[in-house]
Amino acid sequence: MEYSEEKLFEEKVFKDPVHRYVHVRDRVIWDLIGTKEFQRLRRIKQLGTTYLTFHGAEHSRFNHSLGVYEITRRIVDNVFASRPEWNEGERLLSLCAALLHDLGHGPFSHSFEKVFDLDHEDFTRKIILGDTEVNQVLSRVAVDFPRKVAEVIEKTYENKLIISLISSQIDADRMDYLQRDAYFTGVSYGHFDMERILRVMRPREDQVVIKQSGMHAVEDYIMSRYQMYWQVYFHPVTRSAEVILSKILHRAKHLHEQNYTFKHKPHHFYSIFEDRISLQDYLKLDEAVFLYYFQIWEEEEDQILSDLCRRFNNRNLFKYVEFDPAKEYKKLAKLSVLFEQAGIDPEYYLVVDSSSDLPYDFYRPGEEEERLPIHLLKKNGEIRELSRESEIVDAISGKRRTDHKLYYPADFLEKEKARPEMMQIAQILELNLDNGTI
Template sequence: MTYATQKLAEEKVFKDPVHRYIHVRDQVIWDLIGAREFQRLRRIKQLGTTYLVFHGAEHSRFSHSLGVYEIVRRIIDDIFKGRPEWDESERLVVLCAALLHDLGHGPFSHAFENVFNLDHEKLTQDILLGDTEVNAILQRISPEFPQYVSDVIAKTYGNKLAVSLISSQIDADRMDYLQRDAYYTGVSYGHFDMERILRVMRPREDQVVIKQSGMHAVEDYIMSRYQMYWQVYFHPVSRSAEVILTKALHRAKELSSSGYKFAYEPRHFKPFFDQAFSLADYIALDEGIVMTYFQEWVHEEDGILADLCDRFINRRLFQYIEFDPAKDYRKLAELEHLFKKAGINPAYYLVFDSSSDLPYDFYRAGEEGERVPIHLLMPSDELRELSRSSDIVEAISGKRRTDHKLYFPEDLLRQDTKKKAVKKQILQLLLGES
């Protein structure tokens, strides 16, 4: 028996609040779960700063990754098995890609990426192909196998059907995180009938398609995604926390480059400040380390770094207002001037932030970011793009919704100290106070 076909002597199961059980039968999957790079995902929250809004949102990328694996396992072992369109030899590469798709996420994910100009998908590929435990396990199947798994995640793999299971507009990744995030945040928006969707999924040469009888379950899924983005993922208070986290890291980076002497040296961050980090440096980082630095930096001599870290640790977040950059750009310039007059650094305390989402789109020739649409399999065996049959989906297709906010420390502006007149002027501009 080769390593690729080796099964566990006894099936392992993980008890899961979303899928009830996650089943592991393949030795390679069990070994990958035990690898240090995968275990690190226990220490990376799935929803970043969202726990500061929804207190239950403490779940990890580890549990999400197991969930994506389980959905893909069910699709290929239960739904696709025996169908001529599905090549059984692709089974293991797709299962490994599903399990490992988020391996490159760093602490607080997107905020950390933005500060240090990182790409978690590229880092996922680096971990798969680098000197890691995960790579060594994958190589036991074949020397080329790590590259195959990487290609599935990078969406460059030759079998587009395999790619679509993990990365498409109706994939296992989205189906897990919508339900898991809804469960842990306690909201009802992310719930949809996954069981129905799985039952009506069918393999085709280049993608998964949905039987026409399952259209309403897919409509529900798309609307669930739409609601989750605006009610949870783009929640303005969570964005406020992310703004503060980002600015604290920017401040530490600026201080490091200026030669500032930290009371608590940022040893783990230094390679990132200097843009000279190794893969080992990246893998060594998790959210516990970031929080340790922030707790220590509360006592730093630099007032901005100390304040921003204290705000994040103790949830003293920025206030926000709606802000239209097209109409209010002159107001922003005036506010920056007044912040400086008040002795408050606008680079760290006056922050414009935007969020946008495109809930569903179909192929638009020549447009940037073309998306493979969801296709319905009609009784006649023809494929029809979803929005041509669904009035609900047609209403939101191709429509990007964008939300702009301006974040600022209202508590600082209300302090009864010097520069009172200037602060009053700022509050008048921001909040309309007389």
């Protein structure tokens, strides 16, 4: 029997709080889960710093990746099976791409990527195509199989239907993370009727479409996503932790560039600081490594790095006020001057952070991020874009919501509140230092 068709003697299952069970019968999938590159995802949190806001949010990229695989397996094995539009020969490719789609994520992924100008999708490709255990497993299927898996994840594969399964505005990736993140954060926003959506999915030549009868379940899904972004993903306390995390990494890199002598040499960071990180270096990084350095950096002579690490480790986060950078740039400039006069570096302690999301969009050809819209399959066989049929979706379609906040160290202001600079800062920020409302 060919490796691609080999089944385990007995089906393996993972007990899962969201899907009840994750089922594995394919030898290829079981072998991929056992690789060291995939096991590394156990040490990368799915929601980064969100655990500092919602204490249950300790789940990992490993959990999520298994969930995306399970949803995809249910679609291709139960929903698409025997339908003429579906090529059964693409089944294993779909499952592998679903399982490995987040393989290249790093520790505290998005903050980490922004600071060092990295791209987890680039590292996903390198892991799949490089000298790795994952590549060895995929290559046993066929010489060109790793390339095909990488192309599906990169959204360049010729069969767009497979791409839409894991990367569209209604896909296995989103359906898993909304439910999983809602479960572990303890909120109710991310719940929707996934069973109904799966039942009304239909394969078409270039994407998954939804039967008209399932429109209300899709509306619920889109509103769940909208609520999760603003109530969980963009929570201002989580964003405060991300601001401090980013500033720690910026400060450590700056000190290295200034030839600062660290008490404990940050060996894991040298190749990142110097923009020469290899795949092997990257795979050695996980959140345990980062948190180890954050702990020992509390003892550094550099007061900024030491203070920021202490804040992150002990959850002494920055406070925030609503802020519009377009209208209040003069206020920001004045605050920066006052912070410097008070001996507080505004580069690290006065930070504007912006959050932005587009809950649903129709097709806009030529845009940098082209979003494949959700299409409904009507009873007469006609296919219509969702916002043309749903008043609810039409109301939010194409409307980007953006939120800006200004973060600052309230404890610094409180400690030195007798100083005239602090009183001026408090007045500009509309704070009352006397009654503690900072």
